[in-house]
Amino acid sequence: MMTEIQLKKDELSPGRILLEETFHVLTKKNSVFRVRLTRNGLSLIKETDNQIKETLISTRDIIGCRCLRSKKETSTCSCQSLPRATMNAVEENSGEQDDSDVSAYLYIYAYIMQSNKGVPMKRERTIITLRFRSFDKYEDNNKEAQRWRMVIKELIKGDQVDNIPSGLNHNEQKKLLVLCNPKSGPGRGRAIFQQKIVPILQEAEIAYDLHMTKYANYAREFVRTCNISQWSGIVVVGGDGIIFEAINGMFERPDWSEVIKNVPIGVIPGGSGNGLARSIAHVAGEPYLCNTTLPSALSLVRNNFEPMDIVRVETKSQIVFSFLSVGWGFLSDIDIESERLRMLGGQRFTIWSLARLIGLRNYRGKVWYIPANDTPVHKAKENKKGDNIEIPAEINLETQSARQRLDSWYSAASKRSAYYSITANSSYQSTADSGPQEESGSRMYGPASKLPCLTAEVPSTWKCIDGRFIMVHASYPSHLSEDVLFVPNAKLDDGIIWLNVIKADTSRAQLLQFLLGLSNGTHINPETQDSGSILMLPVRAFRIEPDMSESGYITVDGEHVEYGPIQGELFPGLVRVMVP
Ligand SMILES: Nc1ncnc2c1ncn2[C@@H]1O[C@H](COP(=O)(O)OP(=O)(O)OP(=O)(O)O)[C@@H](O)[C@H]1O
Numbered sequence: 001m002m003t004e005i006q007l008k009k010d011e012l013s014p015g016r017i018l019l020e021e022t023f024h025v026l027t028k029k030n031s032v033f034r035v036r037l038t039r040n041g042l043s044l045i046k047e048t049d050n051q052i053k054e055t056l057i058s059t060r061d062i063i064g065c066r067c068l069r070s071k072k073e074t075s076t077c078s079c080q081s082l083p084r085a086t087m088n089a090v091e092e093n094s095g096e097q098d099d100s101d102v103s104a105y106l107y108i109y110a111y112i113m114q115s116n117k118g119v120p121m122k123r124e125r126t127i128i129t130l131r132f133r134s135f136d137k138y139e140d141n142n143k144e145a146q147r148w149r150m151v152i153k154e155l156i157k158g159d160q161v162d163n164i165p166s167g168l169n170h171n172e173q174k175k176l177l178v179l180c181n182p183k184s185g186p187g188r189g190r191a192i193f194q195q196k197i198v199p200i201l202q203e204a205e206i207a208y209d210l211h212m213t214k215y216a217n218y219a220r221e222f223v224r225t226c227n228i229s230q231w232s233g234i235v236v237v238g239g240d241g242i243i244f245e246a247i248n249g250m251f252e253r254p255d256w257s258e259v260i261k262n263v264p265i266g267v268i269p270g271g272s273g274n275g276l277a278r279s280i281a282h283v284a285g286e287p288y289l290c291n292t293t294l295p296s297a298l299s300l301v302r303n304n305f306e307p308m309d310i311v312r313v314e315t316k317s318q319i320v321f322s323f324l325s326v327g328w329g330f331l332s333d334i335d336i337e338s339e340r341l342r343m344l345g346g347q348r349f350t351i352w353s354l355a356r357l358i359g360l361r362n363y364r365g366k367v368w369y370i371p372a373n374d375t376p377v378h379k380a381k382e383n384k385k386g387d388n389i390e391i392p393a394e395i396n397l398e399t400q401s402a403r404q405r406l407d408s409w410y411s412a413a414s415k416r417s418a419y420y421s422i423t424a425n426s427s428y429q430s431t432a433d434s435g436p437q438e439e440s441g442s443r444m445y446g447p448a449s450k451l452p453c454l455t456a457e458v459p460s461t462w463k464c465i466d467g468r469f470i471m472v473h474a475s476y477p478s479h480l481s482e483d484v485l486f487v488p489n490a491k492l493d494d495g496i497i498w499l500n501v502i503k504a505d506t507s508r509a510q511l512l513q514f515l516l517g518l519s520n521g522t523h524i525n526p527e528t529q530d531s532g533s534i535l536m537l538p539v540r541a542f543r544i545e546p547d548m549s550e551s552g553y554i555t556v557d558g559e560h561v562e563y564g565p566i567q568g569e570l571f572p573g574l575v576r577v578m579v580p
Pocket residue numbers: 181182183184185186213214215216217218237238239240241242243245270271272273274275558
């Protein structure tokens with residue numbers, strides 16, 4: 001029979017004990033831990049004669065938990081000692097379970113922040129194994145383990161739940177749609193998803209439908225035409241190009257206004273730029289370079305969605321929705337011309353920057369803009385302090401045994417335990433079929449512009465810079481790519497387009513200094529601002545009108561668009577993205 005735990009409102013205060021149990025350390029029978037679950041997290045409390053030591057594993061660091069049971073030994077040799085990392089726990093009805101062990105095992109997966117002097121450095125994976133064996137029957141022990149599992153899952157979701165069922169089937173959640181570009185960056189999209197993301201989705205018991213993209217614009221068409229309400233969110237594995245496709249596919253749907261509210265976008269970096277993935281980790285204060293996919297993986301399992309600004313971009317022939325940048329000149333030249341070095345991944349940008357610096361070009365045109373009024377002072381989120389506690393990669397605890405087992409238990413918690421397939425209803429869409437589909441009457445919906453259209457004259461209230469430019473680059477999030485920190489203080493939804501204008505009279509030395517500063521955000525400093533040649537203007541809208549007697553490149557989110565007039569208009573917080 002299903003029982004329910006009633007959590008009253010006052011029981012939801014952060015420090016209130018929700019569940020508590022005494023466990024023994026597996027290897028030291030006399031070592032006793034009290035394990036306590038509160039909204040703050042999981043407390044491991046060790047009481048000795050004269051002192052109490054407590055370690056808290058924060059709810060924020062716990063991503064999931066699973067109930068498993070002991071695996072039948074397959075070895076025929078009774079004297080063989082299996083290595084510690086061997087998988088020893090299985091799903092309860094797998095057919096491989098050891099029926100003589102009535103214990104239920106709760107595996108709790110946490111990624112704990114390691115800090116150095118308050119600065120978050122990296123997250124370490126830790127598994128806490130709780131073995132429930134107080135009862136004579138597996139069913140009773142399992143019921144107890146499931147009770148813990150359900151409460152932990154509710155805490156992770158962060159819902160203000162006051163009614164937590166202890167039912168065993170808690171998988172009514174919708175699946176994620178995963179769109180993976182096997183050709184992005186150095187072509188590792190599929191491997192990144194399978195090796196780095198799937199294990200974490202399994203630990204969090206999140207099911208997904210995986211679709212490999214088959215050609216350029218596949219993701220855009222897929223998102224535009226699919227029955228999107230069946231998924232809880234869209235996860236894109238690849239570079240900024242495939243994110244651009246997914247976002248624009250959303251805006252090409254007649255139901256776009258509902259979809260952007262209800263379907264958050266997750267981003268797994270697999271491309272050569274990965275500007276948005278880095279920007280999301282940056283605002284969340286998550287270390288990135290030590291493990292570029294972990295912040296994204298955590299964002300998929302944490303149920304934390306934040307609004308993100310979108311810029312509606314109009315060119316002579318199309319309207320698109322941009323999340324990263326609009327560029328003309330130097331950086332766009334690098335983006336497009338370095339395509340031939342795609343196999344080098346992110347390094348292609350550095351190599352081509354040097355080439356372009358030697359053969360420096362400039363372009364004639366006009367730049368119009370509406371300044372952002374009352375520009376708020378934005379600060380990137382303070383780096384969140386990690387708990388900075390020494391916790392081993394495995395913690396194995398068990399309740400008092402109802403009867404003493406004769407055989408000894410060796411740990412089932414191991415790095416490899418992350419690779420069981422528990423999300424049995426996850427699916428995989430084969431790539432081996434049809435080619436590109438016909439564009440079937442696609443039209444752009446999305447919010448209407450409040451500005452004069454591109455063919456109309458610019459109102460006299462707009463400001464104008466007329467001249468020759470090395471580049472004009474409008475950017476909204478913090479990072480243009482993994483290693484270009486373009487606007488250090490930008491938030492995802494601060495309502496500002498940062499318009500960087502580099503005039504033709506900028507010297508090579510100034511430009512080199514600017515380029516070198518891009519990696520750590522020091523490219524704009526009082527010196528560059530005073531020179532008047534390099535500007536960083538906060539704006540709400542802009543129009544670029546290149547002189548059409550010359551040719552060059554214009555990019556939107558790193559994608560090549562036609563050379564000619566282009567106009568951008570900011571829509572604050574229009575879409576929602578998954579944030580760790
Ligand atoms: N199966 C495929 N074969 C060829 N091209 C594809 C396929 N799937 C998607 N594409 C195209 O590949 C382009 C580039 O992909 P993506 O943005 O993922 O990687 P990237 O260009 O290496 O990274 P970044 O945009 O961050 O520089 C996308 O614009 C998309 O249209």
